[in-house]
Amino acid sequence: MTSIDKWLILSTLTPDILLNVKLACVFGSSGNEAIIVTKDGDVYALGSNCSGCLGLGDSEGNLWPKKVDSLCKRGIKDLAYGSGPHVLAITESGDLYSWGHNGYYQLGNGNTNQGLNPGLVTTNLSGLKIVEIACGSHHSVALTSNGEVYAWGQNSYGQVGSGSTTNQPTPRKVAAGIGARQCITIACGQTSSMAVLDNGEVYGWGYNGNGQLGLGNNANQSIPCQVTHLQAVVIQKIACGYAHTLALSDEGVLYAWGANSYGQLGTRNKANQVTPVRIAAEFGRIVEIAASHYNHISAALTQACKVYMWGQCRGQSVTVPEVTSFHCLHDVFACFASPAVTSQPMELDVCMVNTVGDSLQQAFDDPSMSDLKFSIEGKVVHVHKAILKIRCEHFRSMFQTHWGEDEKETIEITQFSYPVYRAFLGYLYTDKVDLPPEDAIGLLDLANSYHELQLKRYCEQIIKHNIHVDNVAMLYVAAIKYEAKDLEDFCFRFAVNHLTAVAQTDAFDKFDELTVKKFIFKAAQQGAFKY
Numbered sequence: 001m002t003s004i005d006k007w008l009i010l011s012t013l014t015p016d017i018l019l020n021v022k023l024a025c026v027f028g029s030s031g032n033e034a035i036i037v038t039k040d041g042d043v044y045a046l047g048s049n050c051s052g053c054l055g056l057g058d059s060e061g062n063l064w065p066k067k068v069d070s071l072c073k074r075g076i077k078d079l080a081y082g083s084g085p086h087v088l089a090i091t092e093s094g095d096l097y098s099w100g101h102n103g104y105y106q107l108g109n110g111n112t113n114q115g116l117n118p119g120l121v122t123t124n125l126s127g128l129k130i131v132e133i134a135c136g137s138h139h140s141v142a143l144t145s146n147g148e149v150y151a152w153g154q155n156s157y158g159q160v161g162s163g164s165t166t167n168q169p170t171p172r173k174v175a176a177g178i179g180a181r182q183c184i185t186i187a188c189g190q191t192s193s194m195a196v197l198d199n200g201e202v203y204g205w206g207y208n209g210n211g212q213l214g215l216g217n218n219a220n221q222s223i224p225c226q227v228t229h230l231q232a233v234v235i236q237k238i239a240c241g242y243a244h245t246l247a248l249s250d251e252g253v254l255y256a257w258g259a260n261s262y263g264q265l266g267t268r269n270k271a272n273q274v275t276p277v278r279i280a281a282e283f284g285r286i287v288e289i290a291a292s293h294y295n296h297i298s299a300a301l302t303q304a305c306k307v308y309m310w311g312q313c314r315g316q317s318v319t320v321p322e323v324t325s326f327h328c329l330h331d332v333f334a335c336f337a338s339p340a341v342t343s344q345p346m347e348l349d350v351c352m353v354n355t356v357g358d359s360l361q362q363a364f365d366d367p368s369m370s371d372l373k374f375s376i377e378g379k380v381v382h383v384h385k386a387i388l389k390i391r392c393e394h395f396r397s398m399f400q401t402h403w404g405e406d407e408k409e410t411i412e413i414t415q416f417s418y419p420v421y422r423a424f425l426g427y428l429y430t431d432k433v434d435l436p437p438e439d440a441i442g443l444l445d446l447a448n449s450y451h452e453l454q455l456k457r458y459c460e461q462i463i464k465h466n467i468h469v470d471n472v473a474m475l476y477v478a479a480i481k482y483e484a485k486d487l488e489d490f491c492f493r494f495a496v497n498h499l500t501a502v503a504q505t506d507a508f509d510k511f512d513e514l515t516v517k518k519f520i521f522k523a524a525q526q527g528a529f530k531y
Contacts, residue, residue, distance in 0.1 A: 008031075087100050089133075098119060155222075193224075204224065241264055241298060255278055263317045265298075299343070387428065388425075499523065
């Protein structure tokens with residue numbers, strides 16, 4: 001389960017869009033590009049729009065989501081992105097679209113013109129259904145429903161698998177080495193490509209200077225070559241980092257090879273590995289893995305639902321897989337990858353948006369589920385005893401064992417106003433307070449009475465943000481009464497800075513004699529009356 005609000009670029013999404021997101025990805029050299037697909041089939045993009053990678057028809061950036069009209073209602077089901085950046089998208093029916101940077105033919109349309117709008121890729125793919133896509137920095141790979149692999153784009157190291165190092169302008173079937181056998185999944189490093197066959201064999205081609213192909217050497221390969229060290233293992237998933245590779249067997253065993261200068265192989269050292277080595281055996285069965293050609297970080301999810309990460313984690317080299325507090329691999333990349341990009345698009349129907357906090361907020365003042373009512377000024381608020389006991393010491397003391405099922409279910413509150421007490425109960429469900437400053441004074445009184453220090457600080461913040469000449473004297477007195485020292489000092493400084501105006505307000509005129517004397521004495525100490 002993940003929350004897409006961990007991704008800073010997605011923080012501008014409005015609630016109506018956020019709750020309707022089906023698929024979301026973040027990419028770009030600084031994690032500064034994003035594309036989202038909604039449940040009703042619309043596609044939105046936002047970001048700096050480098051090389052026209054947002055598909056909006058121009059190269060202008062936008063902080064707020066803008067519709068990609070040419071992709072809306074086309075059933076977009078998956079996206080892949082290179083670091084150029086260029087973007088690929090496939091539909092439910094298997095059509096392939098591409099746009100963005102195209103200096104190396106990575107869009108597959110036969111030219112090197114920048115693609116400002118998504119274009120349908122048809123050359124050599126007519127009649128084929130594309131089911132999976134992957135991008136290296138400047139090359140593209142696609143897997144068809146019949147298990148064939150097609151590749152195009154930059155080929156300076158053989159990453160297209162054509163047997164040469166000439167750039168490939170349109171999709172070309174990768175046949176050498178693989179033959180007529182079917183592939184089940186693909187992945188791309190920065191300048192390398194990997195494929196897994198239906199029998200679990202692994203093949204790699206392209207750049208191999210760090211051993212990322214797992215062939216036992218550092219020689220580049222222009223056609224697919226089998227990773228023979230995995231011959232006795234059935235691999236079902238594969239993931240590529242910038243220059244390293246992860247592979248997961250059908251028994252949940254994890255292997256890694258390639259570059260290791262940041263510890264991204266998880267082998268407890270920084271030595272490159274030219275052949276696969278088993279890692280993380282002590283963590284039990286691994287069920288998911290993740291890496292991205294944008295960075296040098298690795299992540300894995302165990303059967304016990306523990307998320308581990310290693311490699312370049314926010315600038316630090318972590319050579320041993322470290323357990324995190326996350327519940328989803330996407331959160332590793334949002335919080336620790338450099339740049340912070342999604343290793344693959346987030347599927348929000350799988351990574352649920354509804355959190356515990358969301359559920360609690362929805363349960364507040366819901367009469368259908370509550371087991372307790374508070375009556376304040378003739379109005380009722382519905383709550384749950386268990387939640388109040390968990391969240392507040394005052395209620396833990398109130399609802400002790402003598403409070404049985406046969407006790408009254410309505411509690412009358414007379415010492416606080418309805419807005420104040422409802423805001424307090426709502427705070428226990430949401431950790432949020434939304435009150436005008438005049439009511440925040442009452443809530444400050446309640447927080448002081450109930451010994452809720454965090455709530456007291458929230459109230460002080462609300463008051464500070466709404467202070468002005470006409471109310472500062474009143475708020476100053478309230479701060480003294482409720483022993484809110486920080487707020488008292490803040491009000492005092494504000495009053496001294498505007499002393500002539502404040503001294504003429506009705507609230508200042510109502511100061512009692514002792515308060516006036518103390519205020520004047522303190523102001524004199526601050527030099528307020530010097531000529």
